[in-house]
Amino acid sequence: MPRPRAMTRDHPTGQAARARIVAGARRHFFAQGFQRVTMDDIADELGMSKKTLYAHFPSKSALVEAAILDKFAALEADMARIERECGNDFPGCLRELLGCMQRHAEEIQPPFVRDIRRAAPDLFKTIESRRATLIQHHFGKLFAAGRQAGLVRKDLPPRLVIEILLGAIQAIMNPQKLGELGLTPQAGFPAIVSVVLNGVLTPDGRRSR
Numbered sequence: 536m537p538r539p540r541a542m543t544r545d546h547p548t549g550q551a552a553r554a555r556i557v558a559g560a561r562r563h564f565f566a567q568g569f570q571r572v573t574m575d576d577i578a579d580e581l582g583m584s585k586k587t588l589y590a591h592f593p594s595k596s597a598l599v600e601a602a603i604l605d606k607f608a609a610l611e612a613d614m615a616r617i618e619r620e621c622g623n624d625f626p627g628c629l630r631e632l633l634g635c636m637q638r639h640a641e642e643i644q645p646p647f648v649r650d651i652r653r654a655a656p657d658l659f660k661t662i663e664s665r666r667a668t669l670i671q672h673h674f675g676k677l678f679a680a681g682r683q684a685g686l687v688r689k690d691l692p693p694r695l696v697i698e699i700l701l702g703a704i705q706a707i708m709n710p711q712k713l714g715e716l717g718l719t720p721q722a723g724f725p726a727i728v729s730v731v732l733n734g735v736l737t738p739d740g741r742r743s744r
Contacts, residue, residue, distance in 0.1 A: 553591050560602045568646030569599050607665045610639045614673045625681045626743035632673060633728055640724050667701050686740030696735050703727045
């Protein structure tokens with residue numbers, strides 16, 4: 536009689552446990568930062584032993600990275616869904632994509648941004664790189680479609696528009712600059728996008744927003 540196969544993290548139950556751990560880590564890390572949160576805190580909230588937690592993630596830094604990657608996977612899935620559903624509706628797609636970015640930004644609070652920038656600069660660079668890739672892909676395609684519809688200025692190349700948007704986000708969306716300006720991440724992102732769009736959209740495009 537064959538012996539039962541040992542459970543691995545590829546087993547459905549293992550995948551479910553891993554997903555539950557990552558979800559709990561996201562709640563803690565993104566709200567409080569990861570310096571103050573311990574693996575004990577996460578294990579206690581999830582009602583599991585620390586041994587089980589470490590069986591899936593060998594260190595807190597590995598769990599932080601998994602939480603970030605899970606966040607970007609969710610954001611990418613939401614943006615791709617919006618793109619599919621909007622079709623050629625430029626104003627509607629623009630509103631939905633901006634709303635999506637705003638909702639996802641609201642999950643990440645200043646303590647996490649401070650911790651990741653100070654204690655894990657490589658991960659901070661990964662976040663900026665992944666964010667730039669998503670914006671270039673989805674907003675680049677959208678602005679190109681908007682030009683064809685006469686809603687985005689044709690004298691501005693879509694790539695230039697994206698570079699301006701990315702430059703503004705990278706310069707402002709960090710704890711020090713947001714603090715100087717008296718902004719939260721939740722208020723900073725839509726303010727940046729609004730300023731850029733007002734200069735990029737045609738009069739018809741601004742009326743359609």
